[in-house]
Amino acid sequence: MSETAQKVISGDIRAAARLISNIDNGLTGVRDILRELYPHTGNAYVIGITGAPGVGKSTLVDRLIENLRKRKKTVGVIAIDPTSPFSGGAILGDRIRMQRHSNDKEVFIRSLATRGHFGGLTLSTRGAIDVMDAMGKDYIIVETVGVGQDEVDIVKKAHTTVIVLTPGMGDDIQAIKAGILEAGDIFVINKADRAGVEKAMTDLMVMLDMGMNNGDDMKWHPPVIKTVAPEGKGIEEVITEIERHRSFIIQKRGNINPRRTESGAREELLEMIKGRIMEEVIGRLEKDDAFNVAVESIRSGEKDPYTASDEILSSHFL
């Protein structure tokens, strides 16, 4: 086993941080280390926290960390939300608030910057989760803005997905209808001391009821929880519901490792194959002058891009 893998498994923070940043930058060699870590993964519980910018996700995460630490649990945080103070994108006050965990050795916070093509973000997130999992973190919190296909794919990797809303943002509830509502295991209405909280509760519950088959006892019924994160209100309830959802999953699937399900294994394999092929394609095209010639033929109007791509494909790949 490589030294890096050994260090990560022993919980070495610097080795883990370097590995995650190498994953994020798509460096070669990373796959071999992840392969070594793989047998040591599958034990962490992954919580996805998702919601529009400004709903207070980061403060909520901060409070969840605090609560989990009181329970003597170790925590990893992966910030994908570009506006998160965890990833450095927020106003000063938030950033200072976050730093209170930075001296706690059992809290490991990393942000992922890559927004590159080739499904890079999904694979980097999977890799970062694996690193923290192999380090032995009990809980891994993934914070995302939750819009766009990439982010929906990431949210699907969490064991429990928490969708955060605020009152008075009627359009937001409309927005989550498209795609992400189905991914929500727990709904949090944060900033619940603001006007409109009851209406937001009602709207959301009506919407959730519509998606429900109420006769099916084996189906998870997503709870809606009101929180005021800066005051810590409702945080205990969020943790309780996360634990209840965890028990539900274990009862239903027999384990918490999504790779040990047919659909989880299928999805991950497909993602890896696609990522690798894209790498290969880009690599071959970069080395080849035919691509530049084709670009010029489109630019000059000599060829249309359909014909040009057909020609490249038939001579290089298919």
Add this chain to the structure above:
Amino acid sequence: MSETAQKVISGDIRAAARLISNIDNGLTGVRDILRELYPHTGNAYVIGITGAPGVGKSTLVDRLIENLRKRKKTVGVIAIDPTSPFSGGAILGDRIRMQRHSNDKEVFIRSLATRGHFGGLTLSTRGAIDVMDAMGKDYIIVETVGVGQDEVDIVKKAHTTVIVLTPGMGDDIQAIKAGILEAGDIFVINKADRAGVEKAMTDLMVMLDMGMNNGDDMKWHPPVIKTVAPEGKGIEEVITEIERHRSFIIQKRGNINPRRTESGAREELLEMIKGRIMEEVIGRLEKDDAFNVAVESIRSGEKDPYTASDEILSSHFL
């Protein structure tokens, strides 16, 4: 030339609508029709309208359509925003408001639903723009939520990108910093009758100034415009700035067709190659039992996904 292509070029709405929905659904045969349309494209002016849910993008689009129609211009609208009333995702009042254009033959509105993998959304949007362009629309407005890599890629295809914000959403301005700010040619602060509009203006202008090389006269300086879309306030100014930006592009590039630039041609060719390869990969994997065997080996814990994907790749593709 195919009958469909002929009909689209002659402006036939039903043929165009069917073609766009076939593009969106990824039907085969669509590429051949797009190839036929290609020589008839490159004349429409594409305006991207982007911003978070709830900022009032659709009302703004509605008013822009109205203004352009008064100038006797024909308009196409492509709604990618899942919350847009144009794509059916909004509250009743908005949807009714939009319908006032539905009897105007020179306004052609379509929504794209595909949020599939393989960069599908970017290619579908490119295809829908080409169809409307070939129909002879003077302006094509693309409305997106503007978060996520897919949407940033789409925004980059517009000649002029309008980023819509509202006052009092400080976090929103933080959010656009990451990735999308650079794509904005015009900034609109909508709902400018609300409190906080001056602060939003100042914040935004400070941020824009930071990104500016003020000594460079050949650089576009994005204007910031205040609007109250339901009352039509500021709309004329938005159109004026769009026209000013159009003149700027023509002066700088010599034409408005992005495919006739090296970077535009390169990007489109790469996207097409990637899309085609992904189609091919999925097609081959679906037909092959080795993929299912590999999935089962991951699920059972016999193999890790890195090894399994290596094996599939070396036996099938590389």
